[in-house]
Amino acid sequence: MTITYRRNLPHIHPENTPIFITFRLANSLPVEIIESLRKERDAAKKKAANQSERYNADKEYFEHYDDWLDRIENTPRWLNQEEIAQIVKEKIHELAEAHYHLFAYCIMPNHVHLLIQSRLGKKLPEGGTTAKYPITDAMRLLKGSTARNCNLQLGRSGAFWTHESYDHFIRDERELENVIAYILHNPVKAGLVGEWTDWKFSYVHPELGEW
Numbered sequence: 001m002t003i004t005y006r007r008n009l010p011h012i013h014p015e016n017t018p019i020f021i022t023f024r025l026a027n028s029l030p031v032e033i034i035e036s037l038r039k040e041r042d043a044a045k046k047k048a049a050n051q052s053e054r055y056n057a058d059k060e061y062f063e064h065y066d067d068w069l070d071r072i073e074n075t076p077r078w079l080n081q082e083e084i085a086q087i088v089k090e091k092i093h094e095l096a097e098a099h100y101h102l103f104a105y106c107i108m109p110n111h112v113h114l115l116i117q118s119r120l121g122k123k124l125p126e127g128g129t130t131a132k133y134p135i136t137d138a139m140r141l142l143k144g145s146t147a148r149n150c151n152l153q154l155g156r157s158g159a160f161w162t163h164e165s166y167d168h169f170i171r172d173e174r175e176l177e178n179v180i181a182y183i184l185h186n187p188v189k190a191g192l193v194g195e196w197t198d199w200k201f202s203y204v205h206p207e208l209g210e211w
Contacts, residue, residue, distance in 0.1 A: 024162055025076045026160055040064075041058065069108070085201045100138050105202070147160035
C-alpha cells in the first residue's frame with residue numbers, strides 16, 4: 001500500500017520503503033530564499049519533458065535548499081548546543097522502538113536529516129496499531145515532544161520547528177546507499193568536521209556495516 005497526502009508539498013510514503021526526511025528549525029531560512037528556490041523548481045518541472053526530468057528538478061531544489069541551510073549563519077542554530085541536540089537524538093531513538101526502523105540520521109546546527117522506514121501495521125506495546133499515516137504521526141510526535149523540551153531548555157517559547165518537512169522515498173538499493181552517505185557526510189560538506197565520525201550527532205544502524 002502507498003500512502004499519499006498533501007499539505008504544502010506532495011508526500012508519497014510507499015509501504016516497506018525507506019523515507020528520507022529533512023526538517024529544520026523555525027525561521028532558519030528567510031522566506032525570500034524559500035520562495036526563490038520554489039519558483040526555480042516549479043519552472044524547471046514545468047519545462048520537464050518526462051518523470052526523470054521532474055525528479056531531477058526536485059533533487060536540485062533539495063540540494064540548493066540544503067546548501068543554504070549549511071551556510072546560513074544569521075538565523076537560529078539552536079541544535080548547535082549539545083544539550084539541545086541530545087534531546088532530539090534521544091527522542092529519535094525512543095520512537096524507533098515502536099514507530100519506525102531507524103537507518104541513519106544527522107543532527108546539524110539548524111536542521112535534521114533522518115532515514116527511516118515505517119512500521120506500518122505493527123502491533124504497538126499498548127495493544128493498538130500504527131495510525132493511518134504512520135510516518136506523519138511519528139514526525140508529529142518527534143517534532144512536538146522535542147519542540148517542548150528544547151524550548152524549556154532554552155527558556156523560550158514559540159515555534160521551534162517549521163511545520164513542513166521535506167521527504168523523499170527511496171527507490172532502490174543504490175539510492176539508499178547514496179542517501180546514507182549524504183546524511184553522514186553532511187557535517188563534512190558543511191565544513192564542520194574533517195571526518196563524519198567526528199560529528200557527535202550522526203548515526204547509522206550497525207546492521208548497515210562500515211561507512
